[in-house]
Amino acid sequence: MKDKFLWGSATAAYQCEGAWDEDGKGPSIWDDYCHSTANLTGITGDVSCDHYHHFKEDIKMMAEGNQNTYRFSISWSRILPKDDHVVNEAGFRFYDELIDECEKYGIVPNVTLVHYDLPDYIGTWTNPKVSDEFAYxxxxxxxxxxNRIPLYxxxxxxxxxxxxxxxxxxxxxxxxxMQHFVECAYNMAVCTAKAIREFRKLNLNSTIGxxxxxxxxxxxxxxxxxxxxxxxxxxFHNxxxxxPAIKGYYEDELIEKVKSSGIDLSFVKKEDLEIIKDNTVDWIGQNAYDRNLVKPYTGGETTATVNNRGDNDGTSKSARxxxxxxGWFEVDRDENVPLNKWGREVYPRQIYNTLLRIKDRYGNIPIWITENxxxxxxxxxxxGYVExxxxxxFLNNYLQWILKAKEDGVNVRGYYVWSxxxxxxxxxxxxxRYGLVRVDYEDGNLKRTPKKSFYWYKDFITKYKDI
Structure with a gap:
C-alpha cells in the first residue's frame, strides 16, 4: 500500500512553548543567552505564543486546516533539566499529552530531539562530552x-x-x-550516529533521520x-x-581541504568514525529557504554576515x-533574483535543484521537506486577520517545484510549512512572522487567528492529498 503523503507545519520548542521554567524545566543555552547582557534586544522566548498551555487549541486548528502531520521538537532541558541523568516526569507528561492530541486528530508526530536549545549544563557543541550526553x-x-513517534x-x-x-x-x-566551527560540526555528526545506535537497540517500527x-x-x-x-x-554547506549521516563517512577530499585550511583535526577519533559508519539515517529532512550562489574565492579573511534588522526593500542595493x-569560495549575487526584507534570495527553483542533487548523490533515500x-x-x-x-x-511557487521533483523521481514523502x-x-x-496562524502578542490570551495562507494551504492539501 502506498504511504500517505504527509502535509503539515512545524515549530520548535524554544521558539513556541514558553513556560521556560515551569514544571521542573531546566535552563537551555537560549534561556541563558536571552536573559544575559549579550541579548541587546531584551526580547526572549520566555512566553512566546505559549504553546505549552495552548497546544490543544493549536493542534485542533491544524486538523481544521487539513494537516495530517506536525513537526515539533522536544526540549532536552524539560526531560533532563540537570546534569544528573534524573528524568523530569512532568516534561514527559507535556509531550505525552501533546501526542495524545495529535493521535486524537490523526496527526502524525515528526519529532526533532534538538532544535538549537542545548541544556545550559552542556554549554556548547564543542563540549567533548556532548555526544555521550546526547546519546543518553x-x-x-x-x-x-x-513507536508513538513514527518519525524521529x-x-x-x-x-x-x-x-x-x-x-x-x-x-x-x-x-x-573556525576551529570551533569544525569541532562543532564533527560532534554533531557523532551525536547523530550515537543516537541512532541507541535507536537501533530498541528495534522500533519508527524511523530516524x-x-x-x-x-x-x-x-x-x-x-x-x-x-x-x-x-x-x-x-562546506552540505x-x-x-x-556521514547517509553514507557513513567523510570524503577524503573534504578532510584534506579542511586540513589545508589550518584546522587541527586531532579531536577526531577512530572509534567515532566507526560509529558513524555503522549508524546511518533512514531519511533526511530538507529545509527549503534559499540556495548557495557562489563564485571563486578572490581574497580576504573568512567572514559571514546576516541581516537581522529586516530593513531591506528587496532590491539589489539592500543589505544581504x-x-x-x-581559500574555498565567496557568495555571489544574481541581480535578476529578488531578495526578501532580510536579504535572502527568493528563488523557488532552488528546492528542485537541491532535491535532484540529493537523489543524484544519495539515491532513493526518503525526504521530508521539514521547513519551508x-x-x-x-x-x-x-x-486580527492577515491577508x-x-x-x-512564495509557498505555492516552492510547492510546484517540490511536486515536479516528486514527479521526476525524487522520493519526497511530506511537506511542512514553517511555521x-x-x-x-x-x-x-x-x-x-512566519505563521499560518497569527498570534496577537498584545492580547492577554494570545489570541490565534488563521491567516489567508492558512485557508489557502487547507485548500491546497485538499487538492493534492492523494499524490
Missing part, C-alpha cells in the same frame, strides 16, 4: 515514546546551527572561530573556477552533514547575507 538523552526519549530526527540544521554559533556569531556562544538546512550550491558561470567554487561550497570562506516558509511584517485588520498574499505566492503559528524568530524577535 536520546535513549531516554526513544524508550519513553517508542536527531538534530535540526547542523550546518546553519554551526554557522550561527561559530562563523556569523549571532547565536550563542557568539564566536568567530536528520534535518538539513542548506540548499544546493550554484553559480552564474560554468568555468572550471566556478565549478570548483560549487564543489567547495557543497562540501556534504559534511549528509555524507554575505560569506567569504578563505516566508518571513514577513504581517499587517492585521481590526479582527498574506506574498506568503501564499504552524507565529512564534519567536530567534534574534529577529516577534516582528518577523
Amino acid at each position: 538523552y536520546a535513549s531516554v526519549v526513544f524508550k519513553h515514546f517508542g 530526527a536527531t538534530i535540526n540544521e547542523p550546518s546553519h546551527n554551526t554557522a550561527c554559533c561559530y562563523l556569523i556569531g549571532n547565536y550563542p556562544p557568539n564566536e568567530h572561530n 536528520v534535518v538539513h538546512a542548506s540548499g544546493a550550491s550554484e553559480s552564474l558561470a560554468d568555468t572550471p573556477k566556478y565549478l570548483e567554487a560549487i564543489k567547495y561550497s557543497n562540501m 556534504d559534511w552533514v549528509l555524507d 547575507e554575505s560569506k567569504i570562506i578563505k 516558509g516566508h518571513g514577513q511584517y504581517d499587517i492585521a485588520d481590526e479582527n 498574506d498574499n506574498e506568503r501564499i505566492e 504552524t503559528m507565529d512564534l519567536y524568530s530567534w534574534i529577529n524577535g516577534y516582528k518577523k
Whole structure:
C-alpha cells in the first residue's frame, strides 16, 4: 500500500512553548543567552505564543486546516533539566499529552530531539562530552515514546546551527572561530550516529533521520573556477552533514581541504568514525529557504554576515547575507533574483535543484521537506486577520517545484510549512512572522487567528492529498 503523503507545519520548542521554567524545566543555552547582557534586544522566548498551555487549541486548528502531520521538537532541558541523568516526569507528561492530541486528530508526530536549545549544563557543541550526553538523552526519549513517534530526527540544521554559533556569531556562544566551527560540526555528526545506535537497540517500527538546512550550491558561470567554487561550497554547506549521516563517512577530499585550511583535526577519533559508519539515517529532512550562489574565492579573511534588522526593500542595493570562506569560495549575487526584507534570495527553483542533487548523490533515500516558509511584517485588520498574499505566492511557487521533483523521481514523502503559528524568530524577535496562524502578542490570551495562507494551504492539501 502506498504511504500517505504527509502535509503539515512545524515549530520548535524554544521558539513556541514558553513556560521556560515551569514544571521542573531546566535552563537551555537560549534561556541563558536571552536573559544575559549579550541579548541587546531584551526580547526572549520566555512566553512566546505559549504553546505549552495552548497546544490543544493549536493542534485542533491544524486538523481544521487539513494537516495530517506536525513537526515539533522536544526540549532536552524539560526531560533532563540537570546534569544528573534524573528524568523530569512532568516534561514527559507535556509531550505525552501533546501526542495524545495529535493521535486524537490523526496527526502524525515528526519529532526533532534538538532544535538549537542545548541544556545550559552542556554549554556548547564543542563540549567533548556532548555526544555521550546526547546519546543518553536520546535513549531516554526513544524508550519513553517508542513507536508513538513514527518519525524521529536527531538534530535540526547542523550546518546553519554551526554557522550561527561559530562563523556569523549571532547565536550563542557568539564566536568567530573556525576551529570551533569544525569541532562543532564533527560532534554533531557523532551525536547523530550515537543516537541512532541507541535507536537501533530498541528495534522500533519508527524511523530516524536528520534535518538539513542548506540548499544546493550554484553559480552564474560554468568555468572550471566556478565549478570548483560549487564543489567547495557543497562540501562546506552540505556534504559534511549528509555524507556521514547517509553514507557513513567523510570524503577524503573534504578532510584534506579542511586540513589545508589550518584546522587541527586531532579531536577526531577512530572509534567515532566507526560509529558513524555503522549508524546511518533512514531519511533526511530538507529545509527549503534559499540556495548557495557562489563564485571563486578572490581574497580576504573568512567572514559571514546576516541581516537581522529586516530593513531591506528587496532590491539589489539592500543589505544581504554575505560569506567569504578563505581559500574555498565567496557568495555571489544574481541581480535578476529578488531578495526578501532580510536579504535572502527568493528563488523557488532552488528546492528542485537541491532535491535532484540529493537523489543524484544519495539515491532513493526518503525526504521530508521539514521547513519551508516566508518571513514577513504581517499587517492585521481590526479582527486580527492577515491577508498574506506574498506568503501564499512564495509557498505555492516552492510547492510546484517540490511536486515536479516528486514527479521526476525524487522520493519526497511530506511537506511542512514553517511555521504552524507565529512564534519567536530567534534574534529577529516577534516582528518577523512566519505563521499560518497569527498570534496577537498584545492580547492577554494570545489570541490565534488563521491567516489567508492558512485557508489557502487547507485548500491546497485538499487538492493534492492523494499524490
